[in-house]
Amino acid sequence: MRQYQSPIKQAMSLARVFCHLHGYLQPISNAQIPLVSVLTRTQNNVKHWQHTAPQPTSCRLQLQEECLELSYGGLVMHFDYVWLRDHCRSASCYNSKTNQRNLDTANVELNIHPTNYRVDDENLFLTWPDGHVTRYNLSWLAQNSYEGQKQSAMQPRIVWNSDIYTSAKVPFANWDKFMTCDEELKNFLSNFLLYGIAFVEGVPSTVEATETVTRRVSLIRETMYGKMWNFTSDFSRGDTAYTKLALDRHTDTTYFQEPCGIQVFHCLRHEGTGGRTLLVDGFYSAGQVLKKTPEHFELLARVPIKHEYIEKVSKHQNHMIGIGPVLNVYPWNNEIYMIRYNNYDRAVINTVPHDIVKRWYVAHRELTTELRKPENELWVKLKPGKVLFIDNWRVMHGRESFTGLRQLCGCYLTRDDVLNTARSLGLQA
Numbered sequence: 001m002r003q004y005q006s007p008i009k010q011a012m013s014l015a016r017v018f019c020h021l022h023g024y025l026q027p028i029s030n031a032q033i034p035l036v037s038v039l040t041r042t043q044n045n046v047k048h049w050q051h052t053a054p055q056p057t058s059c060r061l062q063l064q065e066e067c068l069e070l071s072y073g074g075l076v077m078h079f080d081y082v083w084l085r086d087h088c089r090s091a092s093c094y095n096s097k098t099n100q101r102n103l104d105t106a107n108v109e110l111n112i113h114p115t116n117y118r119v120d121d122e123n124l125f126l127t128w129p130d131g132h133v134t135r136y137n138l139s140w141l142a143q144n145s146y147e148g149q150k151q152s153a154m155q156p157r158i159v160w161n162s163d164i165y166t167s168a169k170v171p172f173a174n175w176d177k178f179m180t181c182d183e184e185l186k187n188f189l190s191n192f193l194l195y196g197i198a199f200v201e202g203v204p205s206t207v208e209a210t211e212t213v214t215r216r217v218s219l220i221r222e223t224m225y226g227k228m229w230n231f232t233s234d235f236s237r238g239d240t241a242y243t244k245l246a247l248d249r250h251t252d253t254t255y256f257q258e259p260c261g262i263q264v265f266h267c268l269r270h271e272g273t274g275g276r277t278l279l280v281d282g283f284y285s286a287g288q289v290l291k292k293t294p295e296h297f298e299l300l301a302r303v304p305i306k307h308e309y310i311e312k313v314s315k316h317q318n319h320m321i322g323i324g325p326v327l328n329v330y331p332w333n334n335e336i337y338m339i340r341y342n343n344y345d346r347a348v349i350n351t352v353p354h355d356i357v358k359r360w361y362v363a364h365r366e367l368t369t370e371l372r373k374p375e376n377e378l379w380v381k382l383k384p385g386k387v388l389f390i391d392n393w394r395v396m397h398g399r400e401s402f403t404g405l406r407q408l409c410g411c412y413l414t415r416d417d418v419l420n421t422a423r424s425l426g427l428q429a
């Protein structure tokens with residue numbers, strides 16, 4: 001199992017961008033911050049203090065003119081004073097029952113500085129010009145520092161090619177247990193978050209049971225395809241999904257401003273040949289691009305691309321436009337969180353100058369080459385009873401052409417609610 005290795009280091013030296021596709025540094029955890037006992041004044045300016053930390057403990061606290069500097073565990077963290085005032089957790093500033101801010105941030109003087117300070121084993125106390133005192137737990141500060149976040153992944157993942165996924169032997173959830181046992185749901189979601197795909201087996205082969213199994217995970221996201229959809233190759237809609245043709249790897253609903261987070265597939269019936277489902281981990285391929293050609297990764301992460309869905313069949317008149325880069329990356333840690341890749345639905349590129357267009361095509365070609373490597377392809381035959389959940393922000397799907405009657409049902413899920421369920425079960429999501 002390949003997990004959180006760091007080819008990233010090399011990439012970092014080559015590029016301004018890097019991400020945590022493979023690299024994963026431990027965040028500052030709940031580590032006990034060693035005692036910060038004495039702060040001594042170091043300069044004439046009363047707003048400067050220097051902690052004389054006993055060696056070898058690496059904790060040092062310094063109130064500088066511009067910000068508070070906290071050094072701990074080899075990491076130097078900086079906290080702005082307005083930020084510190086804004087994040088006061090005292091009862092008058094913060095409602096800890098609802099986790100909502102009471103303080104009106106607009107009333108905070110933007111040049112505010114503390115007038116006094118005090119520390120004990122675990123806390124820093126700052127006194128503000130109006131006499132208000134804020135207590136900060138030092139571990140809380142460390143956990144919430146920009147510098148700490150910068151080094152940690154929002155979503156720990158195992159990126160995969162076919163071999164990695166197959167040898168991980170990820171278990172399938174079982175319908176009966178899944179519906180009644182939270183531990184089964186938790187394991188399922190944990191696998192889903194790690195790999196971007198997960199299966200439930202033994203589900204009755206009906207639309208109703210498919211709906212029941214998805215409702216256990218989250219709310220269904222209704223779209224112009226309906227809530228639950230159930231389709232054959234009858235070309236009832238203006239889209240090639242409703243044919244017998246092969247479909248290359250892609251993510252769905254790229255033409256939404258927020259593409260659907262999760263796609264659920266359940267093949268209720270197939271009397272014929274072909275029709276296997278193709279799955280490819282887009283983050284694995286994007287990681288390869290980052291490693292090989294960081295400037296291509298950066299282009300794909302910066303150039304905005306339009307996708308469009310225009311449907312004009314009698315009952316269905318739809319026109320959707322979604323705009324965003326192919327790779328969506330968190331700016332503070334360059335971790336990729338969404339890939340928007342659908343060459344069928346990509347619209348006219350008209351918001352990018354020609355020289356950048358040229359470079360973008362080169363970058364897009366490299367990503368496509370990675371995505372199309374046979375070793376990155378996982379082929380599965382969907383069968384009645386086996387429900388597949390796909391992270392549509394990460395894992396591409398496609399299908400082989402087929403013959404005969406093939407009936408596929410499923411739905412999209414609202415991503416926020418899937419992650420909400422995962423968090424409520426204690427998972428990091």
Ligand SMILES: C[N+](C)(C)CCCC[C@H](N)C(=O)O
Pocket residue numbers: 225229231239240241250251252253254342344345
């Ligand atoms: C899943 N369902 C059959 C309902 C819709 C298919 C949508 C297909 C579209 N080209 C896209 O990629 O978004």
Ligand SMILES: O=C(O)CCC(=O)C(=O)O
Pocket residue numbers: 241247252277397398399408
């Ligand atoms: O027919 C299939 O297996 C999948 C078609 C597809 O890409 C879709 O419905 O989103």
Ligand SMILES: [Fe+2]
Pocket residue numbers: 241250251252397
């Ligand atoms: Fe699709």
